[in-house]
Amino acid sequence: MKQDVSSLVAQAREGRPRAVARLISLVEGASPQLREVMAALAPLTGNAYVIGLTGPPGVGKSTTTSALVGAYRRQGRRVGVLAVDPSSPFSGGALLGDRVRMSDHASDAGVYIRSMATRGHLGGLAWAAPQAIRVLDAAGCDVILVETVGVGQSEVEIAAQADTSVVLLAPGMGDGIQAAKAGILEIGDVYVVNKADRDGADATARELNHMLGLGEARRPGDWRPPIVRTVASRGEGIDEVVAALEKHKGWMDERGVLVDRRRERAAKEIEVIAVTALRERLADVHGGQRVRVLSLAERVLAGELDAYAAADEVTRALASG
Amino acid sequence: MKQDVSSLVAQAREGRPRAVARLISLVEGASPQLREVMAALAPLTGNAYVIGLTGPPGVGKSTTTSALVGAYRRQGRRVGVLAVDPSSPFSGGALLGDRVRMSDHASDAGVYIRSMATRGHLGGLAWAAPQAIRVLDAAGCDVILVETVGVGQSEVEIAAQADTSVVLLAPGMGDGIQAAKAGILEIGDVYVVNKADRDGADATARELNHMLGLGEARRPGDWRPPIVRTVASRGEGIDEVVAALEKHKGWMDERGVLVDRRRERAAKEIEVIAVTALRERLADVHGGQRVRVLSLAERVLAGELDAYAAADEVTRALASG
Known part of the structure; x- marks a missing residue:
């Protein structure tokens, strides 16, 4: 049954979750109406602040995401959460089983939570995520949190979708930092050491600080990523994370970095769509x-x-x- | 320093490991000589039997690979091993730390072992693996074992590189089969239940047999994948795996399936190179x-x-x- 795209878009802008869900399904599934939806959304987007959250398994990504949702909701902002699972072929509006804390927000009309699987998708994450982000943006989300779920090699890809990238670590993962440094130290705009009440939090923050110092020469501009300590399960340090995010956004606005990043992101998206089209032609x-x-x-x-x-x-x- | 490609190729065909290593580095690194190497190798390839080994972490992939190397060496065959790690950016000729059992073969001139990282490669595994396989093939390997190392979502990609795909499982991973069935039950030509001396081996084999039966309608042709039980660490069942592989190869030869698969593989490779070239142009x-x-x-x-x-x-x- 053909859906009326313009009425779906209007309903999504009124904040109707089912319309948002339907639009994401349409753009995600490469439906015949995909192009119509994207054309309808184009003039409505560009308002949301997109925050990426990455980090090794076990650092508390979904707990931190949930705490950030709470903080932004207290500011009266509308929040979208896109939980990307690169290892799964199943997408949907339902909460993932292990995202228990997210259920705090399940009945809040100002929060839209969507899980997205990218395994097996032509073009993968780089193809699917920007389109879902665009739907959430057009639907009026002020803040969109894009989080990787499960084990992924997609930190860099998630970071590429975001205005600001948050990298999460936790104590006792010193070896993890070493192993991950190639990727993780180049993508973070803000670092969070979660579970900061545990032994080793100081050591983790110190090591991270040291390694960020070593890598400073490779960073463009004059932004030195802050390291924020949190105990997300108790909400501790979350306001500081939000403050660090606002500060980074302010810095990007001031230096024109935000526009540059968004232009690069749009260019990348265009390229992925073009290459995917060529591949389909082949x-x-x-x-x-x-x-x-x-x-x-x-x-x-x-x-x-x-x-x-x-x-x-x-x-x-x-x-x- | 420009290397003489034709002399490198000649040395590789004499079985000199350093020449093989150098050629793989040339094709893997997208060096300026890549095209020259590929052109030189083209007429020399097509003799090797390529076997893919995949399966969840912990099933004993490298132990099984090593045991298969031993079995083929006892038949006097020359063997190449390509250990693909989709999560690592580091390639090289050195043995990986956790591949202890492979060191049984480290001093055997009839065995060439190479680890290959595909993370961050343009075109990834689908781009890098066929070229390394072609080098090993041209160097005179009769059998090439392509194995995934570590956690990967690349079962399907590895299978696409192989003439015959072996999927390994182990007891106590019943849930694993359920979770993985979408991918794993469609790609195996031969299934191995390793660690078959452990509790639950019967249940795993039975469940697998049941699920393969359910999926039979979706399989092309009349090959019913056998399920072989092994204790690779003691070499038990390995001869049966080799026999199952030979049987599958014979079946493919007879039905023209081998040529079809290789044609598909070459077509896929051509497409990946073409798409990568277009992407680079972008x-x-x-x-x-x-x-x-x-x-x-x-x-x-x-x-x-x-x-x-x-x-x-x-x-x-x-x-x-």
Whole structure:
């Protein structure tokens, strides 16, 4: 049954959760109406502040996310939460089983929570997340928290979707910092040492501070990421995280960094969509491209051609339509 | 220093491990000589039997791989092992720390072991693995074992690289089978229940057998994947795995499935290279495309254009050269 996109968009802007859910399903599932939805949303977006939360498993990401939702709600802001699970093929509006603390907000009309699976998606996270973010943005969310769920190699991808990236750590993960440093130390705008009431919190913060100092030369601009200590399960330190986020947003606004990041993000999104479209064109059996690729593959198997020379022929063929 | 590719290839074919290592580094690192190497290897490949090994962490993948290496060596075959770690950015010829059992074969000139990291690679596993496989193939390996190391969501990708896919399970992972069934039950040509001396081995094999029966309708052809029980750490059942592999290879040869799979694999490789090339073209700042994408991104940010309409403009621009 064809849905009326403009009425769905109007309902979403009124804050109707079912309309928001339906729009996300439409953009996520690459439905025939995807383009219509995206065109309808385009003029309505750009208002939300997008915060990414990443960190190793066990640091308390969902507890911290939930505490941040509470803090923003107390400020009267509308909040969207996008819980991205790169290891699952199942998306939906339902709460994930292990996100117990999120249920604090389940009945709050000012909070929209959505889990999104990206496994198996063409284009993956980089394709699916921006579109869901755009729906939440158009629906009037002032703040959107994008959190990875479970084990993921997607810290960098999540960070790329956000205006500000929060990296969470916890005490006793010193080795974890070492192992993760390649990725994690380059993406954080704000660092949180959660479970700061536990032994080793000082050591973790100190090590992190040291490593951020070492990496300073590689950071653009003059923003030195703050390290905030929290006990998210008791709400301790959450106001300080919010303050650090506001400060980072202010700094970005002042220096033009926010616009630069958003432009890069939109450019990346355009590229992913374009590349995905080209890939689909390659896979299109009926369009003849696929047949052509298979006949090139025959020649590669026969040793007449290497895969690179074959790929050159494919890109030439795509270029000529 | 420019290396003489043809002499490297000649040395690799004589079985010199350093030449093999150097060639893999050249193809893996997207060096300027990549194309020259691939062109030189093209006529020399297609002889190796490529076996993929996947399964959840803790089932004994590397132990089983090592036992299979031993079995094939006893048959006088030359064996290549490619241990793919999708979560690591570090590749190399060195053994990984936790692959202790592999050191049984470290001094055997008939075995070439290589670890390969695919994190952060443009095109990822699908791009890097076929090229390393081609080097090992050209170097005269009769059998190439491609194994995932660590936690990965890459079972399906590894399976796509292999002639025959072995899926490993272990007792006490019943829930694991449930969770993984979407992926794992569709890719295995041979199933191994390792640690079969432990409690629950019967239940695991039975559950697996049941689920494979349910999925039978979705399987092409008349191959019913066998379930082999092993205690790889003691070498038990390994000859039966080798026999199951040979049987599967024979079945594929007879039905033309092997050629079909290899053609599909080559086609996929060509597509990945072509898409990667197009993506690089998009990212090429100096070529002007990148500038064009950024100006489209501005219009997306301004709400004048949605990302799909912008992507259409990009694919049109790529198509016109």
